[in-house]
Amino acid sequence: MDLYNTCEGNWEQLATKTGVGILLLDKFLDYAARFLSNIGNYFGSGDQKFTPDISGEALNSLASVSSSASKILEQIKPDDIAYNMYLQLGVDGLRGLENYDPTTKIWGQAHSRAHYAIFQHLLRDSQ
CATH class of the missing domain: 1.20.5 (Single alpha-helices involved in coiled-coils or other helix-helix interfaces)
Structure with missing residues (x-):
C-alpha cells in the first residue's frame, strides 16, 4: 500500500523510476493483488502457496522509493x-x-x- 501511496497510483512512473520495467512491475502487482485479496500467502482450496515471480533485486528496487517498504523488505x-x-x-x-x-x-x-x-x-x- 505504501508503494501505491508513494507513486500516487502512477505505476508506470514507478517502473521507470526504479528501472524495474513494466513486465516485472506487473508480476509484482499480480502477487500483491493475490496477497491483499487473501491476506496471507495461502488461497483457495487445497492451500496453494504462491510467491512473487520477480527477483529479490527487483523487489529491492521497487521498495527503494519508500523507507517503510524498504524496512519491511530488509526483514526478508x-x-x-x-x-x-x-x-x-x-x-x-x-x-x-x-x-x-x-x-x-x-x-x-x-x-x-x-x-x-x-x-x-x-x-x-x-x-
Whole structure:
C-alpha cells in the first residue's frame, strides 16, 4: 500500500523510476493483488502457496522509493526469495506434466513443456 501511496497510483512512473520495467512491475502487482485479496500467502482450496515471480533485486528496487517498504523488505532474507522462486519453478514443472500425453509423446502446451524442462534442469543441478 505504501508503494501505491508513494507513486500516487502512477505505476508506470514507478517502473521507470526504479528501472524495474513494466513486465516485472506487473508480476509484482499480480502477487500483491493475490496477497491483499487473501491476506496471507495461502488461497483457495487445497492451500496453494504462491510467491512473487520477480527477483529479490527487483523487489529491492521497487521498495527503494519508500523507507517503510524498504524496512519491511530488509526483514526478508534474499535467499528465502530465491528459494521460493526455485520452489515455484519446480511446482510449475510438475504441473506441466498435466499437458503431456505419454501414449503419443505430445505436449499439449508449449509453456508446459518449457516448465518441465526447467524442472529437469533444477533436478540435475541439485545432485
